[in-house]
Amino acid sequence: MSVNVENLSVAYRSRRGDVTAVDNVSFSLADGEIMGLAGESGSGKSTLGNALVYLDPRMKATGGRVTVDGRELPIANNNAMRPRRMTEVSLVPQYAMSALTPTRKIGKLINDLLKSHHVKDRDEVYTELRRRLALIGLKEDVLSKYSFELSGGMRQRVTIIMSTLLNPSLLVADEVTSALDVSSQRAVGEMLIEFRDRGYIKSAITITHDLSILAQIADSIAIMYAGRLAERAPTSVLVDSPLHPYTQALLNSLPEVGVRHDQVTLTGIPGRPPSLVNPPAGCRFRERCPFAFAKCVETPPFEEIKPGHLVACWKVSQEHADMAGTGQGLPVREKV
Amino acid sequence: MSESISQAPAPEVAATGLPGGAAEAPAPRKRNEFVYYGLRNPKLLFGLTVETLLVLAAIIAPFFAKYAPLTTTNIPIQHPGGTFWLGTDLNGYDMYSQLSNGLRESYLIGALGAAFATAVGLVIGFLAGWRGGWLDEILQLITNVLVMIPSLVLLIVIGSYLTSRSILFEGAFIGLTTWPWVARAVRAQTFSLRSREYVDLARLSGKRPVSIIVKEIAPNMASYLFLVVILLFGSSMLIAASYDFLGLGPSQTVSLGYMMNQAANNSALFYHMWWVFIPPGAVLALMVVALLIANVGLDEVFNPKLRES
Amino acid sequence: MRRYLSRKIITYVVAFFIGVTVDWALPHFMPGDPIQGMLAKYNVANTAGYQALYAQFQASYGLNVSLWQQYLNFWHGVLSGDFGQSIFAQGATVSSLIFSAMPYTVALLVPAVLLSYVLGNRLGAAAARRKVLDNSVLPLGYVLQAIPYPWLALVVVYLFGPLWHLFPTSLGYDQGLVPHFDWRFISSAIDHWFLPFLTVFLVSLGGWAIGMRNLVIYELENDSSRYLRALGSSERVVRRYAYRNASLPQLSGLALQLGVVIGGNIVTEVAFQYPGLGNLIFKAIGAQDYFLLQGIFIFIVIGVLLANFIIDLVFVSVDPRTRLSMQGAAA
Numbered sequence: 001m002s003v004n005v006e007n008l009s010v011a012y013r014s015r016r017g018d019v020t021a022v023d024n025v026s027f028s029l030a031d032g033e034i035m036g037l038a039g040e041s042g043s044g045k046s047t048l049g050n051a052l053v054y055l056d057p058r059m060k061a062t063g064g065r066v067t068v069d070g071r072e073l074p075i076a077n078n079n080a081m082r083p084r085r086m087t088e089v090s091l092v093p094q095y096a097m098s099a100l101t102p103t104r105k106i107g108k109l110i111n112d113l114l115k116s117h118h119v120k121d122r123d124e125v126y127t128e129l130r131r132r133l134a135l136i137g138l139k140e141d142v143l144s145k146y147s148f149e150l151s152g153g154m155r156q157r158v159t160i161i162m163s164t165l166l167n168p169s170l171l172v173a174d175e176v177t178s179a180l181d182v183s184s185q186r187a188v189g190e191m192l193i194e195f196r197d198r199g200y201i202k203s204a205i206t207i208t209h210d211l212s213i214l215a216q217i218a219d220s221i222a223i224m225y226a227g228r229l230a231e232r233a234p235t236s237v238l239v240d241s242p243l244h245p246y247t248q249a250l251l252n253s254l255p256e257v258g259v260r261h262d263q264v265t266l267t268g269i270p271g272r273p274p275s276l277v278n279p280p281a282g283c284r285f286r287e288r289c290p291f292a293f294a295k296c297v298e299t300p301p302f303e304e305i306k307p308g309h310l311v312a313c314w315k316v317s318q319e320h321a322d323m324a325g326t327g328q329g330l331p332v333r334e335k336v
Numbered sequence: 337m338s339e340s341i342s343q344a345p346a347p348e349v350a351a352t353g354l355p356g357g358a359a360e361a362p363a364p365r366k367r368n369e370f371v372y373y374g375l376r377n378p379k380l381l382f383g384l385t386v387e388t389l390l391v392l393a394a395i396i397a398p399f400f401a402k403y404a405p406l407t408t409t410n411i412p413i414q415h416p417g418g419t420f421w422l423g424t425d426l427n428g429y430d431m432y433s434q435l436s437n438g439l440r441e442s443y444l445i446g447a448l449g450a451a452f453a454t455a456v457g458l459v460i461g462f463l464a465g466w467r468g469g470w471l472d473e474i475l476q477l478i479t480n481v482l483v484m485i486p487s488l489v490l491l492i493v494i495g496s497y498l499t500s501r502s503i504l505f506e507g508a509f510i511g512l513t514t515w516p517w518v519a520r521a522v523r524a525q526t527f528s529l530r531s532r533e534y535v536d537l538a539r540l541s542g543k544r545p546v547s548i549i550v551k552e553i554a555p556n557m558a559s560y561l562f563l564v565v566i567l568l569f570g571s572s573m574l575i576a577a578s579y580d581f582l583g584l585g586p587s588q589t590v591s592l593g594y595m596m597n598q599a600a601n602n603s604a605l606f607y608h609m610w611w612v613f614i615p616p617g618a619v620l621a622l623m624v625v626a627l628l629i630a631n632v633g634l635d636e637v638f639n640p641k642l643r644e645s
Numbered sequence: 646m647r648r649y650l651s652r653k654i655i656t657y658v659v660a661f662f663i664g665v666t667v668d669w670a671l672p673h674f675m676p677g678d679p680i681q682g683m684l685a686k687y688n689v690a691n692t693a694g695y696q697a698l699y700a701q702f703q704a705s706y707g708l709n710v711s712l713w714q715q716y717l718n719f720w721h722g723v724l725s726g727d728f729g730q731s732i733f734a735q736g737a738t739v740s741s742l743i744f745s746a747m748p749y750t751v752a753l754l755v756p757a758v759l760l761s762y763v764l765g766n767r768l769g770a771a772a773a774r775r776k777v778l779d780n781s782v783l784p785l786g787y788v789l790q791a792i793p794y795p796w797l798a799l800v801v802v803y804l805f806g807p808l809w810h811l812f813p814t815s816l817g818y819d820q821g822l823v824p825h826f827d828w829r830f831i832s833s834a835i836d837h838w839f840l841p842f843l844t845v846f847l848v849s850l851g852g853w854a855i856g857m858r859n860l861v862i863y864e865l866e867n868d869s870s871r872y873l874r875a876l877g878s879s880e881r882v883v884r885r886y887a888y889r890n891a892s893l894p895q896l897s898g899l900a901l902q903l904g905v906v907i908g909g910n911i912v913t914e915v916a917f918q919y920p921g922l923g924n925l926i927f928k929a930i931g932a933q934d935y936f937l938l939q940g941i942f943i944f945i946v947i948g949v950l951l952a953n954f955i956i957d958l959v960f961v962s963v964d965p966r967t968r969l970s971m972q973g974a975a976a
Contacts (some may be wrong), residue, residue: 054875085877099872101886101967103893116878146965163876481660483901484949488908489926493942496930497671574793578912581795582927596795600916605803613803617796624791631789 002203003029003170008064010044010051019276021047024229026302027310029170029203034196036214036235037207038250041226042273046094048224049172049207051075053091069202087117090168090201094175096159100147100191107143107160110165117166125165132161132200135148136191153184160191164200171201177213189217211254213240218307223247226273226284229302233309243311245289252306290313347509370559373637380637383630390623394443397436405429405437405590416611423611426602434590435615442573444621445507449572452511454565457518464519465526472523479516487513488578495584503586506579508574521564525557559638563631570627579621592616649967653957657950664946671720672935673712728940735956740941742925747944749817750921752838754910757845762899765853772854773861782854789851794909798844798916812840817920841917845909849902856898856943860891893964900956903949 010022021044029035039045051059052066055075066073068088074080085091101109110129114122114280130140136157147155165169173192177185195201205234206218214221215235217273222232223246223323231244242248249269274280280287289296295314302312305320374380403409412428414420422431464475490513498505538547579585580593581600599605599613684698703709707718722728728739743916772782806814813819818833864870864887873883914923922941961967 024837050875054871056871082877082879085875087877091872091875093872093875095868095872098868099888101869101873104886111880113873113876113878116882147968148966149969159872238802384898477656477659480656481663484656484660484904484953485664485946486904486907486949488904489942489945492911492930493668493671493938497935498939568789575793575908577793578795578908581912582915582930584930593793593795596793596799600795602800605799605807608803610803610809613796613799617793617799620793621788621791621796623937624793625787628787628791635766 002031002033004067005064005101006065006067008048008051008066009062010047010055010059011062012047013058013060014277016277018060018062020279021059021227021276022051023227023279024063024222025227025229026064026335027222027229027232029205031202032124033219034192034198034204034206034217034219036218037205037224038209038211038214038221040209040273042276043224044227044276045207046174049174049205050091052170052205053085053089053172054081058331083117086113086163086168087166088168089170089172090163090166092160092163092171092173092176094178096156097152097179098175099159100155102148104145105144105146110143110162113162129161129165132165135194136161153180156180156184156188157191160188164195167200168199169202171195171204173204173206175208176206176248177208178195184212186216186299189213193217209241211250222325223250225310228284229284229310229312231309231311232302233314237306237309243305243309245315245318246285246293283312370637372434377633377637379629380633382626383626383633384628386622387630390439390619390626391443391621393436394439398440399429399437401433403433405434407503412503413607413609423596423609425604425608425609425612426607431611431615434591434595437590438592438595438616439619441503441548442593442623443588444504445510445591446506446569446573448504448575449510449514450565450569452508453568453572454511454518454561455515456511457515458475458522458561460515461488461519461522462526465523465532469537475519476523476586479519482513483516485513487575491579492576492584493584495579501584501586503589506576507572509578510575514568514571514575517523517568518561518564521560523561524558529556541547549630563635563638566627566631566634570624573620577617592620646968649961650957652653653954657954661946662948665720665723666716666942668942668946669716670961673715678725680940686849690757717868723943724891728943729936731934731937741938742937743922743940743944745921746922746925747917749838750910750914750923752907753841753914753919753921757842757910758849758899758903758906761846765850765891766857766895768850769854769857770857770861770891772858772885773865773887774884779858782858786851786855786858789848790855792848792851794848794912796843797848798841798913801840802916803843807927813837814840815918837917837919841913841919844913845906848909849906850903853895857895858892858897862885864888864890893960896956896960896963900953901953907949 005028006024006026007019008025011018011020023044025044025048027035029258037045037049047059050056051061052073052075055061055078060245061076066075073084073089100106101244104112111122114125119125129143133140133142138154138157138161142150142154146170147158156179160173160176171192176192180188191204192204196204206214208214211221218235220232220234221238223230223244225240225246231238231242231247233242239251240249242251246269253268254264254267269288274287281299283289283292283300283334286292290293293315295318298314300312300317302310303317304310305316311317344619370614406429408428409420409424409430410425410428411420412426414424416423420430420432424430454574460475460479464472464479487503487510491509494509495506557582576585576591577593577596580591583597585591585594585597593616595616596613599609599616604612656768684695685704700709710718726740728743731737731739755863768782768946772779772956802814805812813836815837817837818824818830819837822830822833824830865883868888870883873886876881908922911923911926912917914921914925918924922945926938926941928934929941
C-alpha cells in the first residue's frame with residue numbers, strides 16, 4: 001500500500017475544550033489511486049486531508065498512525081515533517097487564490113522553496129518545471145510574473161505545478177474545483193489524472209463536497225460524516241449501489257440534469273449534523289437516518305462488507321451477516 | 337505615533353450571517369457575546385479600571401483642594417507631603433489643586449476634540465462611502481490633503497491669530513484637524529457594508545435608505561467606529577498637551593500641558609522641583625496608555641479572530 | 646503606476662494650493678488688526694501722525710491694495726521665495742531666518758524619523774516571532790506611544806542636565822561659538838543635538854514597533870504563509886516573506902505619521918531652546934510676527950509634501966502591485 005492511515009484522530013483546541021474533528025479514521029490507498037474524500041461542511045474531510053501534510057498549530061493529532069511508502073509519517077512533529085512536505089506529501093490548498101505571496105515573482109518563489117529543500121540539481125528541476133508548465137497550458141513567462149498578474153485559473157494551475165514539482169507520493173487536493181466554472185473544473189480534474197498517469201504524483205486524495213466531480217476523476221470514494229468515515233468503495237460501486245443510508249441520501253439529493261422542478265422535487269436530508277463538541281453516542285447519523293434502530297446507539301465498526309467496500313452501519317452489517325448466511329447477494333435498495 | 341490609529345489592517349467587522357437559518361435575532365446575541373468576552377478580556381478590564389479611576393479622580397479630587405489652582409498659597413517651593421500633598425511650585429501654587437484641575441481640563445478637551453472629529457468625520461466619511469462617484473473623489477482629496485498638513489502646525493497658525501482662547505475653540509480646532517481619521521474609517525466601513533447582501537436585501541424589500549442606514553449599516557459600523565473614537569480621544573489629549581505647552585492654551589485654565597509649560601518657564605527643572613514637572617506628564621501618559629490598552633482589548637472582543645486561544 | 650503617481654501629484658498640488666491660500670487668508674479673516682498691534686509699540690499719540698504711519702505700514706506690507714491683489718502678491722512672493730520682512734527681528738528677511746534655522750531642524754528630524762522607523766520595525770518584527778520578547782516590547786511600545794512629547798523632553802532635560810550634567814540642555818551650540826565648519830563648532834553642535842534627537846526618537850519608536858508587530862503577526866498567519874509552510878519551507882523564509890509584505894503598509898503609514906512627528910519636533914525644540922524651525926515658530930508667536938509665521942508654515946507644507954512624494958517614489962519601487970498594476974491603486 002502506498003498510503004496507510006490507521007485510527008487517525010485529530011482535534012481542534014477551542015475555548016470549550018478539544019473538539020474532535022477527525023475520529024478514529026482508517027483507510028489505505030494503493031499506488032496510483034485517486035481517492036475522493038467527500039462530505040458536507042464540518043464533516044472533517046478538510047481537517048483529515050490537511051493533517052496529512054501540515055497540522056495547523058491549533059490542531060493536534062490525538063491518536064493513530066500514518067505511513068507513506070512503508071515509512072511512518074510523523075504528522076505531529078512539525079520539524080520532522082518539514083523535509084517530507086512537498087517531497088513525499090504535498091498539498092494543493094483550498095485558498096489557491098491567495099496562496100501565492102504577492103511580493104515575490106513566481107520563479108523566485110519556486111527557487112526559495114527548492115533551496116529550503118536543499119535540492120541539489122536545480123537546473124534539472126527547472127527543465128522539468130518548464131516541461132510541466134507547457135503541459136498544463138501555462139507560458140514560461142509566468143515564472144517572471146507576480147501572482148496578482150495572473151488570473152484565478154492561472155493561479156490555480158501554478159499552485160498545482162508548485163505542489164507537485166518534486167513528485168510527491170501523496171497529493172492532497174483540497175477543494176481545488178470549488179471556485180471554478182464547470183469547464184475549468186473538468187480541466188483541473190483531467191490535470192490530476194494526467195499527473196498521476198505520468199507519475200508526477202503516486203496517489204492523491206481529492207477533497208470536495210461535489211460528488212459529481214469525483215464520479216469523473218476518482219478511482220474510489222470515501223464519504224465522511226461528522227468526523228467519521230461512513231462508507232468507502234470504488235467509484236462505480238459507490239455511485240451505483242451505495243450501502244450507507246447517508247450516501248444514499250446524498251446521491252438522491254443530487255439534481256439531475258434535464259429534470260424539471262415540476263417533475264421531481266429537490267429533496268435534502270432533513271436535520272443537521274451533530275455538534276462535535278459533545279457528539280452523541282453511537283452512530284452519528286442515527287438522528288437523521290430513516291433506518292435507525294436500537295443497535296445504533298453503539299458505534300458501528302467500519303468493516304469490509306464486500307471486497308474493497310467498507311461501511312459503518314449496523315443495518316448494513318446485519319443484512320450482510322444475514323445474506324452471508326443465505327448465500328444471496330445484498331438486495332439492491334430502491335432509491336429512497 | 338501617538339496621535340494616530342494603529343497600523344494594523346482594519347479589522348473586518350464581522351457580519352452575523354448565521355448558517356442554517358436558525359431564528360435567532362442577531363443584535364441581542366451580539367451584545368451578549370461582547371459583554372461575555374469583554375468581561376474576560378484582561379486588557380480591556382485593565383484599561384477600563386484605570387480609566388474609570390482617573391475619571392473619578394478628575395471629578396472628585398478638585399473638591400479636596402484647599403486652594404484654587406491659580407491662587408497662590410504664598411508658600412513657594414514646598415516638597416510634597418505635609419500640608420500640601422503635592423507641594424507647591426516657584427510661585428507658590430498648590431500642585432495638588434493644579435493637577436486635579438488639570439485632569440479635568442484634559443479629559444474635557446479630549447472629549448471635545450473627539451466629539452468634533454467624530455461629528456465631522458462621520459458625515460464626510462459616510463457621504464463619501466455611500467454616494468461614491470465624484471463626491472467621493474472630492475471628499476477623499478480633501479481628506480488626504482488635511483492628513484498631510486501637520487495638525488499641531490495648523491493649530492499653532494490658527495491659534496496664534498485668535499485673541500480669545502476658550503477650551504471650546506481648542507477642542508473644535510483639534511477636532512477639525514483630526515476628523516480625517518474618522519472619515520477614512522467610516523468611508524471604508526460604509527463602502528464595504530453597503531454592498532453586503534443584507535443591505536441589498538433590505539433595498540429589494542423596499543426599505544427606505546434612512547431605515548437601511550439605521551438598522552443595517554450603523555450597528556455593524558458602530559464597533560469599529562468606537563475603536564477609532566477611543567484612539568482619537570487619546571490623541572486629542574496629547575495634541576492639546578503640546579498646544580498648551582507652547583502657551584497657546586486658554587488663559588486662566590490649568591491643563592496638564594499648561595502645568596508643563598509653567599514648569600519649563602519657572603525653572604522647575606533647574607531647582608530640581610521634580611514634583612512640579614513629573615506628575616502632569618506622567619498622569620497624562622497613564623491616561624493615554626490605559627486608553628490604548630483598553631482599545632486593544634476592545635478590538636479583541638469585537639473580532640473573534642484576534643482572540644488568543 | 647502612472648495613475649498612482651499622477652493621482653498623488655494632483656493631491657500634492659491641491660494641498661499646496663490650499664496650504665498657501667489658508668496661510669494667506671487666516672490673518673485676514675481673524676479678528677484683530679496686525680498693523681494696529683505693530684503700531685501699539687510705537688505709542689504714537691498724534692492722530693494725524695498715527696494715520697500717516699498706518700498708511701505707511703499698510704503700503705510697505707502691501708495691505709493697501711484689494712484683497713484679490715494681495716492674494717496674487719502673496720503667491721508671487723511664495724513662488725519667488727520672498728516672504729517679506731520679519732517683524733520682530735528687524736532687518737532680517739523671513740527667508741533668511743528660515744534658512745538659518747532649517748539645517749538644525751532637518752538634522753534633528755531626519756535621523757530621528759529614519760532611525761526610529763528602522764529600529765522600530767525590526768523590534769516589532771522580532772516581537773512578532775518571539776512571545777517572550779513580545780511580552781516586554783508590547784507594553785513598552787504602548788507606553789512610549791502614550792508619553793506626551795513635552796513631558797519626555799522635560800524629563801530628558803532634567804536627567805541629563807541639572808541632575809547628571811551629561812549633556813547641554815539648551816541652544817544649538819555653546820554660546821560664544823560662531824557657526825563654522827570646524828570641528829569645535831560641529832562637536833559642540835552634536836553635543837547639543839543629542840538630547841532633542843533622543844526625545845523625538847524615543848516617542849516615535851513605540852508606535853513603529855507596535856504597528857510592525859501587528860502587521861507581521863497578521864502576515865505570518867495569512868494564506869501565503871500557510872502555503873509556504875505546507876510546502877515545507879523553512880520558518881526563516883516564511884518570516885522573510887512576512888516581513889517584506891508587512892513593510893508595505895508600514896511605509897504608507899510613515900507618510901501619515903510625518904505630521905505627528907513634526908508636531909513633536911516643534912515641542913522638543915521649544916523645550917530645549919534648540920534653534921530650529923520649531924523654536925522659530927515659538928518666537929514668532931510670542932512676537933506676533935505674522936509674516937514669519939506665514940513663511941514658516943509654507944515651508945513646512947512644502948517640506949511635508951516633498952517628504953510624502955519621496956515616500957511615494959520609494960513605495961512604487963518596492964511594491965510590485967503599484968508598479969505593475971493596470972488599475973489605479975486606491976489612494
